[in-house]
Amino acid sequence: MATKKSSSKKSSSKTPSVSKVVKKTVKKASKTTGGIIAITIGVFVLIAIVIVYFLVPFSFLDGKTFNEYMNKKEDHTSHHHADPISFNGDVYDDFKINFLELGNWYTGDSIFIKAGDNDILIDAGSRYNSAQAIEDFIDANCTDNKLEYVIATHAHEDHIAGFSGGSSKNGIFYKYDIGTIIEFAKTDSTAAVYTNYVEARNYAVSKGAKCYTALQAYNDTTLREITLGTDMKMTTLYQKYYETKASGENDYSVCTLFSYKEHHFLFTGDLESAGEKSLVEKNNLPKVDLYKAGHHGSKTSSSKALMQVIQPDVVCCCCCCGSDEYTKENKNQFPTQDFINRVAPYTENIFVTTISTDNANKKYASMNGTICVSCDGTKISVVCSNNNTILKDTEWFKANRTWPTTA
Numbered sequence: 001m002a003t004k005k006s007s008s009k010k011s012s013s014k015t016p017s018v019s020k021v022v023k024k025t026v027k028k029a030s031k032t033t034g035g036i037i038a039i040t041i042g043v044f045v046l047i048a049i050v051i052v053y054f055l056v057p058f059s060f061l062d063g064k065t066f067n068e069y070m071n072k073k074e075d076h077t078s079h080h081h082a083d084p085i086s087f088n089g090d091v092y093d094d095f096k097i098n099f100l101e102l103g104n105w106y107t108g109d110s111i112f113i114k115a116g117d118n119d120i121l122i123d124a125g126s127r128y129n130s131a132q133a134i135e136d137f138i139d140a141n142c143t144d145n146k147l148e149y150v151i152a153t154h155a156h157e158d159h160i161a162g163f164s165g166g167s168s169k170n171g172i173f174y175k176y177d178i179g180t181i182i183e184f185a186k187t188d189s190t191a192a193v194y195t196n197y198v199e200a201r202n203y204a205v206s207k208g209a210k211c212y213t214a215l216q217a218y219n220d221t222t223l224r225e226i227t228l229g230t231d232m233k234m235t236t237l238y239q240k241y242y243e244t245k246a247s248g249e250n251d252y253s254v255c256t257l258f259s260y261k262e263h264h265f266l267f268t269g270d271l272e273s274a275g276e277k278s279l280v281e282k283n284n285l286p287k288v289d290l291y292k293a294g295h296h297g298s299k300t301s302s303s304k305a306l307m308q309v310i311q312p313d314v315v316c317c318c319c320c321c322g323s324d325e326y327t328k329e330n331k332n333q334f335p336t337q338d339f340i341n342r343v344a345p346y347t348e349n350i351f352v353t354t355i356s357t358d359n360a361n362k363k364y365a366s367m368n369g370t371i372c373v374s375c376d377g378t379k380i381s382v383v384c385s386n387n388n389t390i391l392k393d394t395e396w397f398k399a400n401r402t403w404p405t406t407a
């Protein structure tokens, strides 16, 4: 402060300062009525500019004021990194995220993460019988039979069925030692798949698991940010549908950000545009290295408002590419044309787990297969079990989708 003052004094001794010029002009102007009017208008215009800059939100600034938008922009540059993604087969054991193939034709999420000494599972879709495929993968990658953290994003079958395994009770919660469960704070579900989930979760709790809702985890300072290793953490983000009624289950999704040094990995379950709007407003989201495509690449998720903020480098989509499970309309089958249009400005690195080869007979094959994204704290590597072909270079894409030319 002191040096700033002295330097401005120095310059004022040589040339008239701005304030002097303004004072002179005002003095001159205030001698005439026209001048007084001009000064009054000037003052009002200045006040208006200050109000607009600091207080008025604009839709073209993602609903932020100019001030918030400029500050947010600055924040993001500190997270920016220009490291190339490696596809050379390297796997970094410190931090590994696996998007699992689920052993059937149905779309669903199950993501197994190794972070430091922690084994973490986000969701256990797509159907009861996916439990076997998930368990096979865990057994091959987890030596102590313990999942330190389990996240259940929302009460839909394609995310929670494998936790119970149905009436055979051979699901994840029956098979492994469970450390901490973070689950959806709200649901309107009365489906059997949900009551089976509750029974399985209660079994895990009876065996010693701790269970919190996303809202409880967020509100507890010891749980909101969990340290997983050196410079490695898991953060439960906030979004308003943890506490308010949503129009469907998807917007109740638990949202979690993993960070390793300056690298970020975002998981939003099946959150749709209303939930994404809240997520953007309530958190200072960084640019991310990896974004799990919300709602399997649906047209109702991965909104422009979210993409503009997170600007992902890699996008992994857990779906059965081109299946007609939810719609016969080609462009809205996962991954949808709208999703591709909104991701394309940021990255071509879109990966998809499986592909439907025969909708009539519910047959599927690996697309990329199980997708492994790993990070050594500096570099990011993608290695897929089937192949590393990015979505836009696949035969399916060429026959069913177009890459936007404006991207």
Ligand SMILES: [Zn+2]
Pocket: 108, 109, 156, 158, 159, 270, 295, 296
């Ligand atoms: Zn889903």
Ligand SMILES: [Zn+2]
Pocket: 154, 156, 249, 250, 270
């Ligand atoms: Zn869902």
